[in-house]
Amino acid sequence: MTISLTRAEKRADKHADKRAPASGMTAEERKVILASSFGALMEWYDFYIYAALAVYFGALFFPPGNETAAFLASLATFGAGFLIRPVGALLFGRLGDRIGRKYTFLVTILLMGVATVGVGVLPTYEQIGITATVLLVLLRLLQGLALGGEVGGAVTYVAEHSPASKRGFYTSSLQTTATLGLLASLFVVYLLKTFLTEAEFRTWGWRIPFIVSLVMLVISVYIRGKLHESPVFARMKASNATSKSPIRESFTQWQNLKSVLLLFVVAAGLGAIFGTGHFYSMFFLNKTLHVPIETVHKLIAIALVVATPCYLFFGWLSDRIGRKYIMMAACLLAALCIQPVFKGLTHYANPALEQFQRQGAVQVSAGDCRARLFGEPVSACDKIRGYLTDLGVGYTFVPASDPAQAEVRIGERTLQGFDRAAIKGALIEAGWPERADPARMNTPMVFMLLLVPILFLAMVYGPMAAFMVELFPARVRYTSLSLPFHLGAGWVGGMLSFVVTAMNVSSGDVYFGLWYPVVIAGLAFVIGMVFVPETRGRDLST
Template identity: 40%
Template sequence: MTDAAAVADHGAVYEPTAKDIRMVIAASSAGTIFEWYDFFIYGTLAAIIGKAFFPSDNATLEVLLVWAGFAVGFGFRPLGAVLFGFLGDRLGRKYTFLVTVTLMGIATAGVGMIPSAATIGIAAPIIVILLRILQGLALGGEYGGAAVYVAEHSPPERRGFYTSFIQASVVGGFVLSLIVVLSCKAAMPADVWESWGWRVPFLLSLLLLAISLWMRLKLSESPVFQAMKEEGEIAKNPLKESFTYPGNPKRIFVALFGIAAGLTVIWYTAMFSGLAFLKGPMKVDDTAAEVIVGLAAALGMGFFIWAGKLSDRIGRKKPIVWGYAVTLVVLFPLFWMMGAVANPALKEAAAKAPVVVTGGQCSYNPFEQKQQATACGRTIAELTKLGVPYKVQPSGNGFDSVKIHIGGREVASEDPALLKPALEAMGYSFDKQVPGVGSLAVILLALLGLSALSGFTYGPVAALLAEMFPPHVRYSSLSIPYHIGTGYFGGFLPFIASLIAAVTGNAYAGLWYTWGVVLVAFLVAAFMLKEPVPGEWDKRAADA
């Protein structure tokens, strides 16, 4: 690779060869794919993980506990951003993200080795949570390292295009997780998969770790970091300087609320909420749902690269703001489109025979470990478990009583177990369905629409964030708002959306969380985000 030390200062023009830039992009993207594979495999196998490590008599609570564990990993990403951002700005970009990918690979393989809760009891979920924390710490350093590394190797006029491969690689990690899961399921009997075969995708992370390390060890340090090191401009305390450098607090605020929060909820809604929506309330066959979502994600990667390249021509801000605006308009219609064709019989039954629950003390606690305290609560718990939409009409009599009407007809209500046959008698079907070819095409089109919106809001982001912050604190300044936004607004999305849907009895209600976050991001980005000038920090350094 071209000797980075030959760069006189970070204001000098760095012209990597085509071979150089291909290697930089390939190694950085591959590591990003593998690291996000490690992180996403947990969400892809959420149902099995719930049974193995978070078993509960309350099916809804089991799902919420799994997504809470998913969120814990995201919750520790900002701490990882602080820790590894500090190391990246002090010690270098290359070796910092070598450490992050190693930590991620070991933690992921560890999840595949933990005995189930049936074997070691409460220790199982505790160990899972600890390993998720390690994954979160590792991921907090990975994205910033890869994004900064590629950005600092890229000429300003092509930075959006080159860094868009890092953004697409995040999606690639999700696609790879689905491919591995589907391949493993196809290669082994169903009983083997359910008992221990699901552990194989976690253990494969050790192989991916070896490949990633081999590729990344071939890389040289970032030329910008090398130049700063030679000139003695390395930040003494990157964390402190990130918040005290003139103008940086405002830039961090905009990066957090106007960029990271908005783009991440769109992407997680498109992929994880889309997958959970199809497999859950729509009762689509698990494999069929995984294939269609994986295909949409794979095809949608092109939008990330296209948007990144477009941002080199029209600026970073416009694709992001446009993507937010369109999302606010089409988010609900795209999910309604999927719901209309994913399981038409179920939709027709819900329309012809709506469920109305009337009762006193009609409270439902989705976190209840055992049985709900009231008859009305037990009824709602069963409807939530079945994925049936319902409306509640309080009776006002204050007694622990409940009446259930399905299509205007009162049914036996004292025993929740009688609900399922009563619903089936009114046309509801709870068998998993494989939609027809036409319906699958409509679902794919809707998911591609969501992927396109994700691509427009996500594709230019690595270049934008790298250009927003000064080089000597760039790793920290970029990573902290990005991982707070993606860690908390995005990481908690599946949990919050599932909770809202469970409490309201409306499979679409969780989308309001996404809509609200995107609205805030749109307003912040539209009115507060200043279009960065590619190479601006380089020019400032040269002038200084």
């Protein structure tokens, strides 16, 4: 076994020595980028297919009776996959720094594929009750665990195969896979909804996108199985220079810990832009502005296609002028533009709703108002506030001394308790639009506004892989970069839709929750400008 491993290391080192000619990359570099990118694409597709179907999962896997609570629970379950990612980062990061990059991210893709197919065959709440909810959460946790190891492994592997002068450009190909994975998930859902009736899709059609990932899994495992180990790791292993305890070295030595903290800050800024542009914008257009989900998916898909080459451009640009200032500019622009972008979406997608919001015609007065998200009985106040937010209706809240009191004033009408039909009827009577009017929707402007945060994401995400890899020494690189990236980008980005929606419900303002990504992006800019170093051109073998 030792002889075989040594030969593999020598073979990897021989391939690593074939440098690209001035005109392009070597065949080995193309193979590394293709294999890593396809596998990453498959993993992101698996992870995002849930996001594309989140509006359905509330009814499929959570207790009936409160649509807003079920939707929030489905968002929280989506976010749970992000929350577990740091655990995967530690587990697979340690393995990657101990036994190698190649074998570790081969395991991650197998785990992701199995979990995704599992969601596709999972019985619903109607069939097996709360067990369906528990199993869905467990499978989402497995997906997050796998993705926690995949990102660090893929960027480390590609970067350690790349020449220093092209590292940003080569690794930016991996960054496109997150966008392409989301795009592929939207495309599959769109095709199915084109050929199936809504009833068929809700009954069984939603399972197909999860099950077809089995084909992608087989292809990815086959391609990755033919890769060689990273030349940097192969040399370290041959000279017995690998870390004995990557976790301890990464997080107890100040010089390395300082870099970990700085990466967390930058990754949090990325997560704020990522969650806003890729996910919350879809939920906002569909759930708040009542634009048909098919239209939302189509516009997001076109925006992703337009933005994808920008990841490569900003990766290439970071090889010329550096990584830091491109990423910091993205955080600043996001902090300045997120609120105007979403108010602009309301203006151009549903101007009648914007006009109704300005009237301030809705007031809620109640006593018992506490958030209960996972199917427990809720008060009338909770139901009123959740229902109004779900309809895209802002309101003012006046606390009442009587816990039993719950009333909503809409225009000149005052309604006691929670009566869904009465509330909706009063809103329509007061001028609330039940759905976005296609004739009044300015589709080109909606598209441009959707594109803005996605372009900011390309600015920060394109150079990010090279920046992360260059920030840490080779012996603990996989572990050191994986944990802060997933804590920052995963936790902030993954839970963003849930946090923003919950803040909106609590405040009565459909834009209030957007201060969450604004503040995070702003802090990332300030801290990054002062403390984050420029890493372009650093030697990865040290």
